[in-house]
Amino acid sequence: MRIGILNTAESKSPEMRARFGRYANLFREKILGDEFKSIQFDVLSNELPSFANECDGYLITGSDAAVYDQLSWINPLKAFVRTAADAQVPLVGICFGHQLIADALGGRVVKSSKGFGIGLHVYDVANVQPWMDKVSTVSMLVFHEDQVVTPPQQTKVILSSSFTPFAGLTYIQAPIISFQAHPEFSSEYIDALLGLPDTPKLPQELLDKALTSINKPNDNARVVSWIRRFLKRSIPSKG
Numbered sequence: 001m002r003i004g005i006l007n008t009a010e011s012k013s014p015e016m017r018a019r020f021g022r023y024a025n026l027f028r029e030k031i032l033g034d035e036f037k038s039i040q041f042d043v044l045s046n047e048l049p050s051f052a053n054e055c056d057g058y059l060i061t062g063s064d065a066a067v068y069d070q071l072s073w074i075n076p077l078k079a080f081v082r083t084a085a086d087a088q089v090p091l092v093g094i095c096f097g098h099q100l101i102a103d104a105l106g107g108r109v110v111k112s113s114k115g116f117g118i119g120l121h122v123y124d125v126a127n128v129q130p131w132m133d134k135v136s137t138v139s140m141l142v143f144h145e146d147q148v149v150t151p152p153q154q155t156k157v158i159l160s161s162s163f164t165p166f167a168g169l170t171y172i173q174a175p176i177i178s179f180q181a182h183p184e185f186s187s188e189y190i191d192a193l194l195g196l197p198d199t200p201k202l203p204q205e206l207l208d209k210a211l212t213s214i215n216k217p218n219d220n221a222r223v224v225s226w227i228r229r230f231l232k233r234s235i236p237s238k239g
Helices: 014-020 023-035 074-086 096-104 187-194 204-213 220-234
Strands: 002-007 037-042 057-060 091-094 108-111 117-125 137-144 146-150 155-160 168-171 176-179
Touching: 002 023, 014 187, 023 037, 023 057, 023 220, 057 074, 057 096, 074 091, 074 096, 091 096, 091 220, 096 108, 096 146, 096 168, 096 176, 117 187, 117 204, 137 187, 137 220, 176 220, 187 204
Parallel strands: 002 037, 002 057, 057 091, 091 176
Antiparallel strands: 108 146, 117 137, 117 155, 155 168, 168 176
């Protein structure tokens, strides 16, 4: 099984790259692991697969960009999402990827009036899917300001909170799942992000709460196992 990582971000900080490597590598190492082969596409340079079935499935990363930004690579990526959905090629979206898939398929994404969500957030599990285990809540690391406020039709909400009602979606008519939170992040990664000079100025109360929360136990490993099971169930066997 070969998964295409559609990379929509790259750290501008030499310190972040030296410490954590390329951003796309976090998805290969932390989410896909040794169970999948992967190839990376530099979407920021307008690199996309030539056709939807070039890979067995795709994972769209987080990004500094917003889905409503007027950047040259965003509309082609949305078009590719629609093509992949029509072709029934499995897609997984994380943070920006979650938002972009929703926007591309008829949903609505905005800069939230609630402000930034940063740190460890707890989500209710709203609809347990066959690739999930039965738990009532999951705790995940987040760093976002934009949110999906209207999900596309033919979706089910799988994760929800009062701060982020549409934090996890599964699509009924195509093999697509997406999450607002970051299962590829570690507490060290968020701590490093918050220390960057170009990170938006945040209220001290929010910052203190975020820094305290990130060292608590999280369910990243559980959500990663969900993503892997989803891909294995959704990709037809070639044997």
